[in-house]
Amino acid sequence: MNEGEMVVIKVPGSTANLGPGFDSIGLALNLYLTLEAEKADKFEMIPLSEALSIYPSDESNFIFQVAMDTAKKYGRELPGCKARISSEIPLTRGLGSSAAAIVAGIELADALCGLQLTQYEKLELSSRMEGHPDNAGASLLGGLVIGCLSEEEVSVQSIKNIEFDIIAIVPKEELLTKESRGVLPSEWSFREAVQAGAVGNVMVAALLSGNYTLAGKMMSGDLFHHPYRKKMVPHLEVIEKAAPGLGAFGVTLSGAGPAVLCLAETGCAPAVAEGLRRLLPDMEIMPLKIDQEGCTVLKKSLAELEIPHTI
Known part of the structure; x- marks a missing residue:
């Protein structure tokens, strides 16, 4: 990502363990975590809602930690970053807030470090960090997700033609x-x-x-x-x-x-x-509703964006 650019990462929440689909079947939901990030001299996470203000604002923030771990895995060092975060996903209620944060962190590292990760690489990273592929797969891919995680690989099918x-x-x-x-x-x-x-x-x-x-x-x-x-x-x-x-x-x-x-x-x-x-x-x-698109990532010029006020 170039100087003067901002990356906008939008990640849907999810439900997992759908009925008898324990640790294997999930749905992406139209509740979103949104992260707007740019390169900076130091790490700073700015919450745009009161609920998110309980989390660290420095490099110990969970999303920054996921991004750092992802960059390190590919032999890179995450540059300093200033990010604004908002979320419609209720925290610690079983609606995929942690998986959404993991996917956001992986996408942040991919954007800041130019890793050019494939969807499969993102899926494997997020599934292993989360411990199972239903939440992470749904947040990344959207739709109804059926997945299996083994020591060797992660296998996931995302189905987009189901509506209820x-x-x-x-x-x-x-x-x-x-x-x-x-x-x-x-x-x-x-x-x-x-x-x-x-x-x-x-x-x-x-x-x-x-x-x-x-x-x-x-x-x-x-x-x-x-x-x-x-x-x-x-x-x-x-x-x-x-x-x-x-x-x-x-x-x-x-x-x-x-x-x-x-x-x-x-x-x-x-x-x-x-x-x-x-x-x-x-x-x-x-x-x-079911989110059918999954995670989206856009790069914009800082001049295009109107930065919202913090809390």
Whole structure:
């Protein structure tokens, strides 16, 4: 990136563990982290919202650290950087805020250091940093993402021809992924694993063929994580019981929670959202869409941009 230029990185949030798609199936959401960055003498991260002001503003900022690690991996040193950050993604609620930050950091290193990384290289880096490919793949590629991460490689398929409404129910309380993972079993029997895998396979086939009723049934039949996490997310069961009557075809915990998603056929979101607001008045109800584009990166002249005021 040349002097006098700014890179604008826009990364969608995501939901992961979609129903029985534990650590493997995700959706990109139209909630965005936006980073506007330029080269500078030192590192400075300027938050454009109050929620982001809790994070470090110097080189210890997580996004800068990801960018530094990425540059180092390719034998480069990240130059000083001044960046402005805004985000519509609720933090620590299971809507992919950490994966979006990782993708933003990788894209920042790619832009500042001229790495010219391929999409696969970005995908592998972000998936390994995140630990699984569903959030990272969705934020990078957009659409419905199905992925598998092994020691040797990451394999991901992004599907862009699926459309349905999404309604996120977001509690005020946060839930850390580490705590939510702590309630999961350490091992399963072969028979249990086969059954759980079959449920996930049918859900994918149902989504791809547009059989949303069957897809929702398979979501409710998840064996991987919902049964264990319900005690940590008591509103999940309440929503599962009410959602079909409101017009939703499926309910899933978003990531590790505590956000819960209701899926509904296109055009049904307003009715579902209104019913959920009456049912859960203390929670934020967010009608959303699938982001089909994934992460975008634009380079602009600083003269083109009107820099917003900081908080």
